[in-house]
Amino acid sequence: MKRSFIALLAGILLLAACSTPKKTENTSIANNGKVWASLWQQRAAEYKALCFQAYNVAKFRLDEALKNPGDKPLAIVTDIDETILDNSPYDAGRAIDNKEYTLDTWKAWTAKGRADTVPGAPSFFKYAASRGVSVFYISNRFEDERAGTVKNLLLYGLPNVDEAHILIRPTGAGSSKEARRLQVAKTHNIVLLCGDNLADLDLLYDGGLPEAKRQTVTEQLRKDFGSRFIVIPNADYGDFEGAFFNGNYKQSGAQKDSIIRAKIKVDKE
Numbered sequence: 001m002k003r004s005f006i007a008l009l010a011g012i013l014l015l016a017a018c019s020t021p022k023k024t025e026n027t028s029i030a031n032n033g034k035v036w037a038s039l040w041q042q043r044a045a046e047y048k049a050l051c052f053q054a055y056n057v058a059k060f061r062l063d064e065a066l067k068n069p070g071d072k073p074l075a076i077v078t079d080i081d082e083t084i085l086d087n088s089p090y091d092a093g094r095a096i097d098n099k100e101y102t103l104d105t106w107k108a109w110t111a112k113g114r115a116d117t118v119p120g121a122p123s124f125f126k127y128a129a130s131r132g133v134s135v136f137y138i139s140n141r142f143e144d145e146r147a148g149t150v151k152n153l154l155l156y157g158l159p160n161v162d163e164a165h166i167l168i169r170p171t172g173a174g175s176s177k178e179a180r181r182l183q184v185a186k187t188h189n190i191v192l193l194c195g196d197n198l199a200d201l202d203l204l205y206d207g208g209l210p211e212a213k214r215q216t217v218t219e220q221l222r223k224d225f226g227s228r229f230i231v232i233p234n235a236d237y238g239d240f241e242g243a244f245f246n247g248n249y250k251q252s253g254a255q256k257d258s259i260i261r262a263k264i265k266v267d268k269e
Contacts, residue, residue: 028253029260031095037235038092048119050233055120058192058230062128065191075188076128077181079195080139082234084125085115085152091236098253101237110141113151118232122156129159134188136160138180138200140169178203196234211243 027035041047058076065074081087090109094101109115125135135158141149146168153161167180177200184190199205202224204217225231245251245259 027095027098028257030253030256031098031100033260034091034095034236038088038095040235041086041088041233042092047233051119051121054194054230054232055124057226058124058194059127061192061227061230062131062133066131066133070189072187072189073134074132075134075136075184075190076125076192076194077136077138077184077190078125078193079197079200080137080141080149080153082118082196082236082238083194083200083232084118084121084137084158086118087115088236089115100253101249107142107145110145110152111148113148113155115152117156121232122158125158133191134160135165136184136188137166138177138184139166140175140177143168143171175199176203176206178206191228192230193228194230194232196232197238198231199239201229201231205239208239208242208247210246211240214239214243 062076078084087109090106091101094105128135137149137153137160139149146166149166149168150161153166167183169175173179181190181193193201195201197205198214198218202217202221204221205214209217221229242249244263245256251259
């Protein structure tokens with residue numbers, strides 16, 4: 001009887017050990033930070049408030065522009081990822097397992113076409129369309145992501161979801177959006193540019209600028225923020241990472257951690 005009880009207990013403990021999810025050890029500082037950033041994006045009321053603030057300002061600026069529209073139709077140029085669509089489940093899923101971004105896993109995510117929206121985004125862009133303002137989506141997603149992108153935007157009834165208004169990164173082109181912005185500017189008066197990454201807004205941020213140069217350009221353009229430029233918060237990823245890591249996203253977690261430790265301000269006793 002005693003032996004049977006011990007055997008039963010051992011079996012229960014073994015079953016529990018097998019069913020317990022394995023904990024990822026030695027998560028890098030960089031990936032652990034992405035977990036927190038994704039949690040903030042998904043759950044913090046402050047994140048939602050900042051998005052509402054951004055799109056409230058955008059509506060105010062649009063209403064001002066509509067009073068004097070000029071000689072060309074009005075347009076808004078907007079990024080998609082983390083500006084309209086919330087991809088934090090993808091980012092969190094990779095980071096919590098201590099894995100890096102890969103293009104294949106990203107494309108598998110975008111193909112699903114089920115990302116949620118950034119707070120305030122759908123109502124703002126629908127309002128713009130209701131006032132006769134065209135919305136152009138300038139994204140660095142690739143052509144083979146178009147179907148998933150269209151599916152996702154249509155899921156929330158966003159306006160101007162067609163080939164003429166979704167300007168995906170051209171095959172073989174770099175990440176700069178300037179040529180596509182100029183394409184829109186030929187036929188429309190661009191009154192607002194919306195994005196989570198500063199290169200979504202102005203040519204001066206192109207080229208993988210170092211950290212200090214990005215700060216200088218931001219000071220130079222300070223009057224445009226909240227006027228022509230509407231910035232949506234994104235602490236998860238962006239060109240700011242490249243600036244920290246000298247443009248090398250392929251560094252190991254340990255290498256990234258070393259850079260973070262060297263750059264971050266820490267109060268030492």
